[in-house]
Amino acid sequence: MQTLTNRAKVLEQKPLTFMERLYLPNIAKGMGITFSHMFKKRPTINYPEQTRPFSPVFRGLHILNRDEEGRERCTACGLCAVACPAEAITMEAAERKSNEEHLYREEKYAARYEINMLRCIFCGLCEEACPKDAIYLTETFAPANFTRQSFIYGKPDLLIPDPKMQPDKFKEAQGKLEAHKANVNAAKNDQ
């Protein structure tokens, strides 16, 4: 038969030698190899107890920021929704009433603010688009769930804890946010 290319190689198959036909020496060798693996380091991480360290600019679930007095920073300008390439953000604006100054920073606020976490691609463009320092991406990611509805995060899911009601949690979240901001800035300066 004519060969199509000259790359074909004739494999020489030698019959097994006596030692090879005994099987046992090679089996012993193989068992030595598997036994030595008992003392090797395991690459597995016990996930919920241990976590892999994230990259400093990791982009996870969003958080809606508050100012020092616990007022929501978001003014429902809609820049994040415009910037979003996945069209995951929806919001409804509302006007602040006269007795709501302690809740909202500016006279316009987001009455409804929803992010569909199934649509979101965690690109971070909303964070870059926000002029009011109101939305940030944190180091947590969306937990598994059974319904699509549960992946549409509303304001209660997104807002940072209130500094007056839960000062500890607010400080914790704020600290993480500051670290995140510093990391992102450092990464930007590197470029």
Next chain:
Amino acid sequence: MMLVVDFALMLEKFLLIVAVIMGSLVIAMYATYAERKVAGILQDRRGPNRAGPFGLLQPVADGVKLFMKEEIIPLTSSKWLFILGPCLAMVTAMMTSAVIPWGGRIEILGRTIDLQIADINIGVLYIFGVVSMGVYGIMIGGWASNNKFSLIAAVRGASQIISYELAMGLSLIALLMLTGSLSMKTIVEQQVSSGIWNVLLQPLGFLIFLICAFAECNRTPFDLPEAENELNFGYHQEYSSMKLGFYLFAEYINMFISSAVMATLYFGGYDIPFVNEANLAQSWGPNVVTVLGSVMLLLKVAFFLFFFMWVRWTIPRFRYDQLMNLGWKKLIPLALANMLVTGAVILWLNK
């Protein structure tokens, strides 16, 4: 004629049977856990560690899962045989434990109790008989499933076990010529009193016996009847729920029992190595020595169980013709030669 019923003896034997059966079940249960843990460790993984501390409740979870599953009997199967298959596998796996001496003698309330359910003078033959009945579980299960994969598996299982039983028997004959007795108890007592384990006198015989034990237990590299990737689990493909569980469980009980048989026949049973039991019994009392001996036996069994697993996660499965070549063309002639040489040496030494 007066019928004398020794109730104490009956109670004693009953308790012993319960202890041995429960013991083998628990050990088989934790052998499944150990198998997964050993597999994990040998493959640089962690193995089960979620259920309970170190994953110790994993076998319980597995058992509950199997019990809760839906019991399906295929419409075209022969129902009676389909149910009989796993029962036979389980019963034969448990029956072998009757003649294994699990320890020496214990003295309680002035009674001397042998830690052996039945010291029959044909112990080794009994084990052979029961073990070869074990193949009926596979054959009947595979045939009754009315599934071609299962049938092939059943045929494979039957021919494999028949082939390897020959070599196993021949390797044992050499051992029996040395001991001159078929009783398991006597074989152990000889090793205890002389301090020399039979494996030192019969290394080749032990090797053949070991290989055949792997084949009899359907363990890798001889797990052709259940060959996951060629026969879709073979003979237990159609089984579900606890009937499947019984098949899987029977395999682990078989492993445990054959480890015990190997430890008994070749590794001195409940003999404590480098220790003179008679002297120890005088200073510490016989019961302590018996318990120590039983622990020793269990340690030996544990080593063999680990060995079974270690081999499973090292060696790939034999092809069917390789299996038959190894059995008929290598092991049987070797076992025959071993038998002849042993006989010749015994005759020469006695002259």
